[in-house]
Amino acid sequence: MSRMEKSKTLIQVSSEDWLPNSCLFANCHSRGFISESGVVFNFVQRLSKCQEPLSHSEMIKASRKYRSVIHSWYLKIVDDLTAQDGQMTANDDLIRQSNVLHQMEIAWHLCEILYINVSSTGTLLAQLLNWIKWHFTYYVKLADEMIVSSLPQMHENYWDIIMFFALRGDMENAALLLELHSESKSDPIFMVVQDLLKKFPIINSSNSFVIHEYYLRWGFWHESVEQAIENHSTNTSQKRSHQQLLLLLKLLVGDLESFKSVNHLFHSWYQLMVSYALFTDPCLKSDVDILIEKTMNTYYESSNDSGKSLFDKLILSSLNYDLIDVIKQSSLCFDDNWWFVTHFVDLIYNSARYADYQITDISLIRDSFVVNYANALFAHRRRFWQLSIEYLIHVGEQAADRQHFILASLERVSFDSESELQRLLTTCRRFEFGLLELSLCRQQARKWLRGSHPKLGSALFWAIRAKDKLLINHIVDQILRQYLESNQDNDVDADTITNIGGSIVLSERLIFLCKYHEFRQLCQRGQYELAAKILVDDMITSNAIPDFFQTKVIEDCLPLIQPQKSPISMSMPGPLQLNSKQISKLISSLEQVLYRARSHFSHDGDQLTMTMWSDHFGNHDQQQRQDKEGDESYRRRIQRIENQLRVAAACHLANHFVL
Structure with a gap:
């Protein structure tokens, strides 16, 4: 009985707080972000109708559109945070929103690599390197500051920046930064390290040679680095530059203890994992689970992080190719009212490859998330209820199911102005909700009757649109009584009466009002x-x-x-x-x-x-x-x-x- 009472209470609540209030709805940026993502959602639905299911190229295109929306609004919020620096009360919501969008972009990009833009064998690490380069750029900004300084080698982060670029496979920039050192042209160790950096075999998805050929080149290069470490480990002086170069060489051969010493260069365990794999197993031939466990333990042993967060679990599920768990974790970790999981599952559902994922009842899962997200938009009905309709019209295989969802949602949308009411009425006519349209017109008519100075002309107009005979008779009586009290011609709303037209047949009292108005007009003429x-x-x-x-x-x-x-x-x-x-x-x-x-x-x-x-x-x-x-x-x-x-x-x- 208590469970039934709780469900009744939930249904009867009409405030905007009946669903969790996501930080995505917290400020003015939310409307632009949600509207733009809604445009991409409709783009996917149109494509899936024209060519069912989506081709691989169209799927990638749609995924990148979503990622572009996330990234553009993340940058706008970061700009606002910069402009409002020092106003902590104004920054709280923006900080939460920027963190959520940043994590969403990271997770979406990874899922795009693993589930949408699936790479050829052996080139996955190249895509993961691009993923890391795109989302972790803190030391890139420091590098820009260091280069313009008068003496770059004296910059406190000089060696960290060089190692940062090397660890993410950007050997060209790492070598260029080494050349800024005053000893780079004279010290043999500098010259050896620069030469090794320049000779690093680059792998990407457009390589013309086969993977085993790349692996051979990488093996030769790896042996050269090990040989350089043996040659210089005993001859290296205690100079700081020599110690840092030796550390760099140990990183290039994948020495785990050396990775622990530069743990501060990594913002996450998966960033460390990609860098470690680059120098130990660039083609990811070994078991990925072992690689994940090793790098995760290394990162958490050397960092102040307490342990795995929900977002870490999402990344872990993605790397393990567990799509069901990805859906579960993404619905838990993001404070977004199911934005991420709704659009991601919809993209998988409409793609040509969803059969490969072997998800039972994916259509029901997809519809459930779309309805939940639409309900979240309706909870903020003043801004997003029209957009939520565009999601609900793509729910279910039967038109009756869609009509049911839309009608149930529209019935709880309130309005405070005639412009909002007109949008509601237009939507009702679009889906042929005649009874709801008449009910809304009746509400508006009664609204004009409230107060100490009711506007009877406007009330009559909406009562006629509602086709409510009793309400029309009541308003006509009010107009006639007001006329008796004032005995002035302008108390009868001439514009309203003149435009009644064929609706005059709705009520005999309305016919009398029109006839009486016509009588007075004829007498005046x-x-x-x-x-x-x-x-x-x-x-x-x-x-x-x-x-x-x-x-x-x-x-x-x-x-x-x-x-x-x-x-x-x-x-x-x-x-x-x-x-x-x-x-x-x-x-x-x-x-x-x-x-x-x-x-x-x-x-x-x-x-x-x-x-x-x-x-x-x-x-x-x-x-x-x-x-x-x-x-x-x-x-x-x-x-x-x-x-x-x-x-x-x-x-x-x-x-x-x-x-």
Whole structure:
């Protein structure tokens, strides 16, 4: 029972906090990042429809688009951090966001190498070297600072920078930096090391020679380095430069203890692993698990890191080619509301190679993550709900499933402006959600009715769009009551009434409002004959006139039958605007008004008594006096209209018979 209650509570929550608040949604950068990645997602869906599944080249293209989006927004956040340096309160969210994006880029690039842009045999390490070079550039920046200094060899990081470039296979730059030393042209050890660096066999995916040929070249070079170590280990002096060069040579032969001594040059165990493999097993012929375990233990023994993090587990799963665990770990380690795992699994699902991964029910896994990510976007509905629709329309194999997800999401989107409402209505029409569209229009109509100064014209417009007859009748009554109170022409919203069009058939009360508006327009233009026809034949004879307004309609008839100035400030009409049948209908309507008035009032001599309200108000004397004064005013008004109408009708009929 408690579990059911919890699920009900979760469904009923409508705030923006019902899903975990990711740091990706923390600031203004989030909209650009999420929108651009949504564009790439739609690009993948379009490609998969045109050529199902994606070809290898298109898959690589899409993956690099995702990586480009991550990298570009990471750089923008880094620029913002630089601009806001010193404002720690403003930096917290940016720092978290930059860390997440940096880790996402590293993981995505590695997964692209291992699962998407799969290299030929023996060239994996070349791709991993490029991976390391792309994401770890701290010492590259230090090198730029060192080169412009007056005496580079005196820079505190001179030897660290040389070793950093050598350990990532950038031997050309390492040799050039060695040449900056003042002894590089005269000291034999410098010359030997420079020569070995320049002769390092480079491997990349575009090598024309076969792997075993490269391995032979690398073996000869490796033996040359070992020979250089034997020749110079005993002859090397205690000079710092000679000690550093000997350390460099030991690194080039893959001495594990030497790697421990330069552990500070590595930001992670996998960076150390790639460098160690470059000098011990460049074609990765041995068991990768042994290599990972050895380098990981070496890194954590020599560093201050406490142990493997969730991100380390993700990298480890990737290198072990365990795609299911990659999906699991990426959904756990990133504070991104499933952004990474959603787009990565979708790319695998739409590719030509997903059958090779042998994942059971990958379509269900993919749809589940897409729905979760779309729900995360809906949780921040003010900015991202439209984008989440573009994800949900690609969920499920049946159109009914997609409709269900989209409708359930749209029903919890709120709106504060008409522009937001219009976007919602456009989406409803796109997916043919007619009932939801009418409900939204009804909400907007009621919104305009709230407050001390309701906008009745706008409320009527939305009530008509909602096709709600009861709400339309209520708003029309409000418009007519407001008109009675002010007795001014501009209280009837002319623009709204003029644009009602064919929707007039929704309500008889709406028909009456339009007819009454037309009647007043005709009177103002002096077309009294047409006005009289509309007033008597279309309005008085219908049953759509509200009881409270019927007296006003009869009062409007007086200018049409009596030769005097209108009480509503109209010009004097010509004679004989009404015929005898219309006069009879007018008198009959007057009798109905008088009958209702008599049922409301009871007369005892000359004293007016309240039979309807006295029991309700009890001893509230002041309220009784106000009600009595109002009823007395209404009774006098009815008597005046009755007297004027009967006299005018009699004179009008007499003139009619004479003519």
